[in-house]
Amino acid sequence: MEVISHCAEAIILRDGDNVVKRRLPKRYRIRELDEMIRRQRTKSEAKLIVEARKAGVPTPVIKDLSDFEIVMEYIDGRPLKEVMSEELVRKAGELVAKLHERNIIHGDLTTTNILVRGDRIYLIDFGLGYFDEDVESKAVDLHVFFQTLESTEIKAEELKKSFLEGYKRYKGWKAVVEREKEIRKRVRYA
Amino acid sequence: MRDIKIDSPVESVDIRNSSRSELILGIEGTAWNLSVGIVSEEEVISFAESAYLPKSGGIHPREAAQHHAEKIVDVLREALKKMKEKGFSEEDIRGVAFSIGPGLGQSLRIVATAARSLALKWRVSLIGVNHCIAHIEVGRWMCGTEDPIVLYLSGANSQVLGYMAGRYRIFGETLDIGLGNALDKFARSVGLKHPGGPEIERLAQKSSRYIELPYTVKGMDFAFSGILSAAKKLAEKYPLEDVCYSLQETVFAMCTEVAERALAHTQKDELLLVGGVGMNKRLQKMLKDMCEDRGARFYTPPPEYTKDNGVMIAYTGLLMMRSGCTIPIEKSRVNPDFRPDEVEVKWK
Numbered sequence: 001m002e003v004i005s006h007c008a009e010a011i012i013l014r015d016g017d018n019v020v021k022r023r024l025p026k027r028y029r030i031r032e033l034d035e036m037i038r039r040q041r042t043k044s045e046a047k048l049i050v051e052a053r054k055a056g057v058p059t060p061v062i063k064d065l066s067d068f069e070i071v072m073e074y075i076d077g078r079p080l081k082e083v084m085s086e087e088l089v090r091k092a093g094e095l096v097a098k099l100h101e102r103n104i105i106h107g108d109l110t111t112t113n114i115l116v117r118g119d120r121i122y123l124i125d126f127g128l129g130y131f132d133e134d135v136e137s138k139a140v141d142l143h144v145f146f147q148t149l150e151s152t153e154i155k156a157e158e159l160k161k162s163f164l165e166g167y168k169r170y171k172g173w174k175a176v177v178e179r180e181k182e183i184r185k186r187v188r189y190a
Numbered sequence: 191m192r193d194i195k196i197d198s199p200v201e202s203v204d205i206r207n208s209s210r211s212e213l214i215l216g217i218e219g220t221a222w223n224l225s226v227g228i229v230s231e232e233e234v235i236s237f238a239e240s241a242y243l244p245k246s247g248g249i250h251p252r253e254a255a256q257h258h259a260e261k262i263v264d265v266l267r268e269a270l271k272k273m274k275e276k277g278f279s280e281e282d283i284r285g286v287a288f289s290i291g292p293g294l295g296q297s298l299r300i301v302a303t304a305a306r307s308l309a310l311k312w313r314v315s316l317i318g319v320n321h322c323i324a325h326i327e328v329g330r331w332m333c334g335t336e337d338p339i340v341l342y343l344s345g346a347n348s349q350v351l352g353y354m355a356g357r358y359r360i361f362g363e364t365l366d367i368g369l370g371n372a373l374d375k376f377a378r379s380v381g382l383k384h385p386g387g388p389e390i391e392r393l394a395q396k397s398s399r400y401i402e403l404p405y406t407v408k409g410m411d412f413a414f415s416g417i418l419s420a421a422k423k424l425a426e427k428y429p430l431e432d433v434c435y436s437l438q439e440t441v442f443a444m445c446t447e448v449a450e451r452a453l454a455h456t457q458k459d460e461l462l463l464v465g466g467v468g469m470n471k472r473l474q475k476m477l478k479d480m481c482e483d484r485g486a487r488f489y490t491p492p493p494e495y496t497k498d499n500g501v502m503i504a505y506t507g508l509l510m511m512r513s514g515c516t517i518p519i520e521k522s523r524v525n526p527d528f529r530p531d532e533v534e535v536k537w538k
């Protein structure tokens with residue numbers, strides 16, 4: 001199996017039509033706690049991936065789930081970061097609207113966690129996600145996404161506008177956008 | 191407030207020469223510790239302090255302010271005396287720095303009043319220092335670290351910061367109470383003496399039995415109050431050592447995880463631990479292990495500079511004065527909610 005990504009928390013292995021996302025143990029924490037956290041996050045990520053799909057958001061199909069591992073469909077696509085366009089980012093906005101309609105918070109909404117295959121967009125990496133109906137959590141999702149655009153895209157302002165066109169499908173969009181502006185004032189997440 | 195008379199009985203020995211560096215006096219008093227430090231660019235010249243220990247319960251803001259008001263003259267006098275014993279005189283002091291916030295309003299005002307009157311008396315610059323930034327800068331100074339991710343854990347504050355484009359940005363922070371306060375509150379609820387952190391650490395060493403507690407990390411933020419209530423409940427049923435052990439393992443793992451995430455996010459490879467909770471050996475071990483495993487370096491200053499201290503205010507004051515960040519008396523109002531990312535860092 002080929003390693004396609006290795007970050008602080010997990011390793012991603014390609015296995016034919018599937019990928020394996022394996023959460024790695026941390027030496028700094030005691031075994032009981034380490035296993036509890038990895039088990040919890042693995043389970044919660046799988047659940048959110050399934051719930052997102054039920055909400056009409058394309059996500060990889062889950063093939064198998066064990067304590068620290070999710071086996072899921074390999075998406076033969078490119079991260080949004082590499083194929084950015086106003087049209088695609090508008091679609092991404094529509095998908096995030098669907099998540100927030102169901103109170104699903106992605107938790108790490110960056111342009112590497114959005115994969116584009118043909119004209120379909122997939123959301124991945126729900127490892128930091130959770131359910132919450134609060135405006136604040138939804139605004140943080142937007143904030144993280146905007147920060148990513150601003151730090152990587154020259155046309156960040158246009159792209160944010162396009163994203164919001166899509167996001168306005170969520171009926172609570174106004175309060176979330178307002179709150180995002182407040183968060184911005186607090187100058188956080190750099 | 192009383193007039194400040196700081197004339198010391200010890201006569202200074204005049205060994206001054208023109209090449210000697212300028213000194214800054216710094217006063218810290220945001221919370222429990224009233225502390226005065228005097229530094230030059232090269233070294234700590236003098237250090238004196240007086241800690242307020244509540245007779246019962248946690249910090250009472252009014253009592254803390256009273257303590258500071260009563261002790262400030264003595265502490266200043268002691269610091270100046272030590273300075274003179276090293277052959278310096280008051281004329282070597284070129285600036286007076288004080289902790290302008292964040293902290294307890296009443297305590298901050300005592301310290302600010304003292305700083306203003308000294309600056310007027312000596313006709314030198316006044317520098318209002320952000321308490322959190324001072325923790326970071328003294329840590330960088332003592333440890334010789336260039337551009338670290340900073341884990342700042344004290345009683346009231348718990349943040350992960352890093353320098354980026356002219357400011358120390360807050361990547362993550364507590365969503366409710368500071369870690370130190372959470373530990374102290376737990377300790378008090380089970381009858382341990384104040385400050386509770388060291389007591390919990392001592393008891394935790396006697397156990398290796400983990401009892402599950404909530405683990406609350408949200409992205410790069412964390413929260414402690416839910417864990418605090420859960421731990422209090424556990425303490426009704428389980429041996430105290432086991433609860434202390436579980437509490438430490440849980441909250442320190444959360445801090446370590448968030449610190450690691452900030453390192454990964456910024457691709458920095460130094461971690462600096464500051465703030466009173468930073469004296470905990472188990473926390474230091476976890477952070478060290480994490481850093482080792484990802485090829486980063488871990489730093490923490492000696493204990494007297496990890497907790498609140500006047501030296502950190504003096505040293506940051508020196509950096510600020512050099513870059514022109516002094517304030518006129520009329521603009522020296524304290525700011526109890528002063529956030530570190532409001533400070534434009536002009537000295538880096």
Ligand SMILES: Nc1ncnc2c1ncn2[C@@H]1O[C@H](COP(=O)(O)OP(=O)(O)O)[C@@H](O)[C@H]1O
Binds near residue numbers: 007124
């Ligand atoms: N189902 C998948 N199909 C194709 N590539 C994937 C898939 N899941 C993850 N990846 C790739 O691996 C990278 C890391 O996976 P991710 O789930 O985002 O974990 P991490 O928490 O390490 O960011 C992604 O950015 C993506 O490039």
Ligand SMILES: [Mg+2]
Binds near residue numbers: 112113125
């Ligand atoms: Mg990812």
